[in-house]
Amino acid sequence: MIEVEGLHKLYGDFPAVQGLSFRVGAGEVLGLVGPNGAGKTTTIRSIAGIIIPSGGQIRIAGHDLAKDPVGAKTELAFIPDEPHLFEYLTVEEHLRFVGRLYGVTDISARIPGLLEEMDLGDKRGALPGELSRGMKQKLAIACGLLHEPKALLLDEPLTGLDPVGIRRMKSTIMRRAAGGTAVILSSHLLHLVEEICTRLLVLQHGRVVAFGTMAEIIASRPGLRTRSLEDVFLALTGQEEATDA
Amino acid sequence: MIRVFGYLAWRTAYNRTARQLRHLRSPRYVAALLFGIAYLWFMVVAQRPAPAAGELADTRWVELVGAIALLGAVAWGWIFGVERRVLTFTPAEVTFLFSGPVSRRGLIQFKLLRSQLFILFNAFLWTLILSRERFGVSPWLRVISIWVLLTTLSFHRLGASFVRTSLAEHGRLGLRHRVVSLVVLGGVLIAWTWSIAEALPHLADRSGDSPFAFLPALGEAGGQPLPAALTYPFRVMIRPLIANSVAAWANALWPALTLLVLHYIWVVRSDTAFEEAAAAVSLQKAQSLSGRAGRTNTSLAPARVTPPLLRLAPQGWPAGAILWKNLVAVTRTRRLRKAALALLGGGAIVAMLSFEPEGMLAEIAGWFAITWAAAMGVIGPQWVRNDLRSDLMKLDLLRSYPLRGWSVVIAEATASALLLTVIQLSLLLIAYLAFLGNDFMVPALRDRSLLLLAAFAFLPGVNLLGMLIQNGAALLYPAWVRLGSGRPGGVEALGQNLLMMVMFVALLLALMLLPVALGGGTFLLLRTALNYWAALPATVLTLATMAFEAALVVEWLGGVFERTDPATAGIGS
DSSP states (O other), X not given: OEEEEEEEXXXXXXXXXXXXXXXXXXXXXXXXXXXXXXXXXXHHHHHTTSSOOSEEEEEETTEETTXXXXXXXXXXXXXXXXXXXXXXXXHHHHHHHHHHHTTOTTHXXXXXXXXXXXXXXXXXXXXXXXXXXXXXXXXXXXXXXXXXXXXXXXXXXXXXXXXXXXXXXXXXXXXXXXXXOEEEEEOSOHHHHHHHOSEEXXXXXXXXXXXXXXXXXXXXXXXXXXXXXXXXXXXXXTOHHHHHO | OHHHHXXXXXXXXXXXXXXXXXXXXXXXXXXXXXXXXXXXXXXXXXXXOOOOTTOOOOHHHHHHHHHHHHHHHHHHHHHHOOOOGGGOOOHHHIIIIISSSOOHHHHHHHHHHHHHHHHHHHHXXXXXXXXXXXXXXXXXXXXXXXHHHHHHHHHHHHHHHHHHHHHHHHTHHHHHHTHHHHHHHXXXXXXXXXXXXXXXXXXXXHHHHOGGGHHHHHHHHHHSHHHHHHHHHHHHHHHHHHOSSHHHHHHHHHHHHHHHHHHHHHHHTTHHHHHHHHHHHHHHHHHHHHOOOOSOOXXXXXXXXXXXXXXXXXXXXXXXXXXXXXXXHHHTSHXXXXXHHHHHHHHHHHHHHTTSTTOHHHHHHHHHHHHHHHHHHHHHHHHOOOSHHHHGGGHHHHHHSSOOHHHHHHHHHHHHHHHHHHHHHHHHHHHHHHTTTOSSOSSOHHHHHHXXXXXXXXXXXXXXXXXXXXXXXXXXXXXXXOOSSSOOOSGGGHHHHHHHHHHHHHHHHHHHHHXXXXXXXXXHHHHHHHGGGGHHHHXXXXXXXXXXXXXXXXHHHHHHHHHOOHHHHTOOO
């Protein structure tokens, strides 16, 4: 569903991502983890078609992102960590706006359920200025889910959500995955990653340091057996000594 | 504390400038810089004749016209609300300064200090623009004169903003706090009304003789004791600028500096209103910029959500959603709603007045509307910004949509072109109505009707080309073009805006050259055969050429949009 082959991204001479290759199939949830500056956001934004890669190929549901960007983007949804909303559109109008962009014909039928799922039912006439940070995040998520994308890209999706919102969000992600959506989730919250991701991709300095299920990663490093994901993460990214110090 | 503020202001300005200059590593920015320097040299310095030795302009008129312009700027601020940019704090400043051990007065001094960098830049710019005018003394003294003028004006607008904020936020309590300011304002208003009522019949008589008789008549009216007293502060601000010797300049500077100091005292003493106003404006800015803040300030947020004028159909051209979004945003700003109501009411009134036997008021309104419609052709594209200039801050989001670059560009530019066209056509319609009952006017009613029809035909295309230039500048130079919905405001920014405007007009004229030449040529060729009907194919050809040019520009800018990397361009998140 999401195929990344030899992804490179250079900022000037600085390599943000180097030779990244992976595949996320339908129903899979890939956790993208790594320390600050590892290249997670660059990777996810390249797949979303926001950043132009310096090299490599990205395919979304069979569409080459470089050759058929409109076809590829129609199949995906990108939900950034910071909700970008339009100041003068209400909650419902945001959904209608996105529906038109993605050619959603039964928009009126989809809106109530989505607003209910995101707990925004009583806010449909509110402008973003009247919403809390968490509600804005929920609206951004609702906009992303509206057209039922085949590929879902989430960059720190739980930022700003309350405990109830976090629980709802987790079940939303898992429900979409169960429905056949390929999900990439970038987060620093390791317990979230451990809970909902089927596979992990650990990045360090723009390179892959580990890729696979948790069991596969631990199996490839016997020294990490019996240790928590946090310890595994610190060991993989070479930060164990720094925290011990 | 002032040293800390100085450090913050200086380092911020330095780092911002350094960051903008770093973009010169891109050939596109180097080309723009070279073009800008050549443009400045050609437009400001090389093209104008140097003043002949001993030849000096009649400074009386400069003083009078300058004083009236300043009066207009001040009146505009009081009537329509003033520039709040000076009040705005960044979220970081709110965090560090509002919660820090800094007095309200200290905060005001910080804001005034920071605005000085901007004013100084514009003072130099104005000195350059006025470099070959035949009045005033050396350029360095002129910089000081312009700095005094702009700073006083900036302080005045800030003070006026405090008075308005205090009244708006606290009602009667605010009235009591601002009693001195309000008494002075009320006295000035009464005196002005009296003076205008006295002078109006005389001015109307004289302006009927010839258009050139109006200015001397205005000079005479301005020389009467009361108007002279009322315009005195404005004349004081202008006089250092037009002094013809160093001694005269020094003599003129002291009263201007005194006025500046009085304004400073007025502003600094308005500390309570300042903190309230600044906190409110900063909160609003922080919310719109980062979306991190919680509940919005109710006094500054859109009061209520009006239903959109147009309903967005679920199916159709996908980028039509962007066009719809931008138009909805415009209809939800209070300023536009007020303007629309004013235009509707004004149109109805002038149409009725035009049939009055002595329809002077309708005539004045008509000329006023025509002047504004023409002015909007030049300044409008800088004011109307419901396009990429507002949306480019959300480039990440735009880029994630399943749209081709060209469709984003055309949807964005069309939104602002449409709005500008509606404003201009409304003004022209008002002018048309104002002269409806006028049988003596040249051009006659039939020709005026044809001209109005021509405006309906050509203005959308001209404005689309104009907005493509503005959007193109934002796309090509996002690091140098101011992005966001607010327009560059204040008389302080007039120097910058003037230069941008002239450059914009030059580019628009260049784009219009081919369509006008083809259309004009067609008309001349076919006129003998078709008489005035030759205008029809000429119009079609002109519009087709404009559409062709627009298509080429849109295609090119669409490519630029698709290639723009938000991270390296310094925009988006």
